[in-house]
Amino acid sequence: MEATFPIACRPFGQDYVLPMNESVDHMSELPLSELIVCPKCDALHRISEVGPDEQAACARCGTLLITPRPLSFLHVIALSFTAMILMIGAIFFPFLRISAQGLSHNSSIFGAAMAFSEGFLAPLAFAVLLMIVALPALRFAALIYTLWPLAANRPAWPRSAQAFRLAEALQPWSMAEIFVVGTAVALVKVAGVASISFGPAFWAFGTLIIVTALKNAFMSKWSIWEAIGPR
Amino acid sequence: MNVLTARAAGLIGCTRCGRVWPGEASHCGRCGAPLAPVTTISLQRVWAWWFAGLIAYVPANMLPMLRTATLGHEQANTILGGVIELVAHHNYGVAAIVFIASIMIPVAKFIAIGYLALIVAHEKFAGSHRHLHLYEVVEFIGRWSMIDVFVVAILSALVQLGFVASIHPGPAAASFALSVAFTMLSAQNFDPRLIWLPPLGTDKA
Numbered sequence: 001m002e003a004t005f006p007i008a009c010r011p012f013g014q015d016y017v018l019p020m021n022e023s024v025d026h027m028s029e030l031p032l033s034e035l036i037v038c039p040k041c042d043a044l045h046r047i048s049e050v051g052p053d054e055q056a057a058c059a060r061c062g063t064l065l066i067t068p069r070p071l072s073f074l075h076v077i078a079l080s081f082t083a084m085i086l087m088i089g090a091i092f093f094p095f096l097r098i099s100a101q102g103l104s105h106n107s108s109i110f111g112a113a114m115a116f117s118e119g120f121l122a123p124l125a126f127a128v129l130l131m132i133v134a135l136p137a138l139r140f141a142a143l144i145y146t147l148w149p150l151a152a153n154r155p156a157w158p159r160s161a162q163a164f165r166l167a168e169a170l171q172p173w174s175m176a177e178i179f180v181v182g183t184a185v186a187l188v189k190v191a192g193v194a195s196i197s198f199g200p201a202f203w204a205f206g207t208l209i210i211v212t213a214l215k216n217a218f219m220s221k222w223s224i225w226e227a228i229g230p231r
Numbered sequence: 232m233n234v235l236t237a238r239a240a241g242l243i244g245c246t247r248c249g250r251v252w253p254g255e256a257s258h259c260g261r262c263g264a265p266l267a268p269v270t271t272i273s274l275q276r277v278w279a280w281w282f283a284g285l286i287a288y289v290p291a292n293m294l295p296m297l298r299t300a301t302l303g304h305e306q307a308n309t310i311l312g313g314v315i316e317l318v319a320h321h322n323y324g325v326a327a328i329v330f331i332a333s334i335m336i337p338v339a340k341f342i343a344i345g346y347l348a349l350i351v352a353h354e355k356f357a358g359s360h361r362h363l364h365l366y367e368v369v370e371f372i373g374r375w376s377m378i379d380v381f382v383v384a385i386l387s388a389l390v391q392l393g394f395v396a397s398i399h400p401g402p403a404a405a406s407f408a409l410s411v412a413f414t415m416l417s418a419q420n421f422d423p424r425l426i427w428l429p430p431l432g433t434d435k436a
């Protein structure tokens with residue numbers, strides 16, 4: 001029985017893996033902290049230095065294991081603060097304005113969620129507020145809490161692991177970007193009947209989406225976990 | 232390709248942070264996440280949320296999604312009714328968008344998750360990259376279905392022009408939101424490591 005430890009590294013754009021022939025027996029001598037497991041297919045990989053032009057992808061299924069060219073912790077903190085400030089602006093300024101036949105009406109993001117606040121749809125208003133404002137804000141706060149001491153090369157604050165795990169778990173449920181695309185669909189629907197103009201909150205929210213996407217794409221989860229270290 | 236998996240090596244991997252632990256560990260010592268062994272038992276949770284999503288999807292299609300009042304004339308539209316209305320007004324582009332986003336994608340999602348959950352235990356399909364891609368597409372697209380709920384919220388908040396035009400949300404918005412959330416939970420509970428479960432390389436079932 002011969003097993004291979006694929007090296008967790010491959011250069012950008014090239015599809016080759018360097019198999020390291022090592023027997024399973026050798027496993028027991030290898031400290032577990034030198035291994036990384038693919039979350040999608042369970043394949044074991046040995047962690048190796050990832051160079052600036054390399055990324056670590058799973059040798060079997062191609063899942064990205066270690067992000068290439070990651071942002072520094074300080075940059076992630078800066079992006080998270082920017083996002084929080086944009087979010088505060090986005091909530092309190094007018095978002096969209098509609099006018100038709102001499103009538104006009106303004107709505108803020110808060111107002112959009114509150115559209116569901118009548119009667120039995122009220123829980124939905126709460127859920128929408130969670131998805132577009134509260135959860136994204138909580139994610140940024142948890143990230144800042146986790147990374148603040150790490151950026152200064154200090155030991156992680158207590159419960160950092162939980163905070164970062166929470167930030168990761170909230171990702172699918174924070175839907176600010178979907179809300180922005182939703183406004184575009186809504187605009188198409190009323191385009192024939194009324195004219196619509198964007199308020200400052202729309203642009204703040206739009207910028208927020210870009211900041212969030214940047215942060216998600218270039219934040220190295222792996223190096224954050226390494227920095228948090230064992231509890 | 233001959234690959235050693237954590238399971239075959241008697242270890243257990245954390246799917247949250249990638250750290251590897253001895254097989255008997257129950258929680259990840261680094262991130263604190265519970266460690267789940269690769270087993271088809273986890274599919275029970277997938278099916279439970281899948282059925283919950285399907286049940287919520289029925290009223291989402293039967294009840295009105297939007298109530299529109301224009302110049303004193305009130306009208307309540309279901310999702311499908313809205314599409315038919317758009318077609319009747321020769322708004323084929325918007326009709327296609329709404330049809331794809333609100334009807335085709337949710338239905339395709341139910342089929343895809345159900346298919347994956349059924350097929351994944353079959354040895355014949357072990358290690359199918361196509362199944363992994365299908366799972367990744369479902370996982371990516373799932374949350375985007377919530378867009379309909381947001382569109383209803385934006386339209387209802389914005390189109391408040393008194394007698395000229397006003398839009399109010401219908402009860403289907405709530406059941407549609409629930410259906411999307413349940414299918415997201417169903418997809419999240421699907422363990423993609425099951426795609427490789429039967430023997431492959433040194434991974435013995």
Ligand SMILES: [Zn+2]
Nearest residue numbers: 038041058061
């Ligand atoms: Zn993999």
Ligand SMILES: [Zn+2]
Nearest residue numbers: 245248259262
């Ligand atoms: Zn972990």
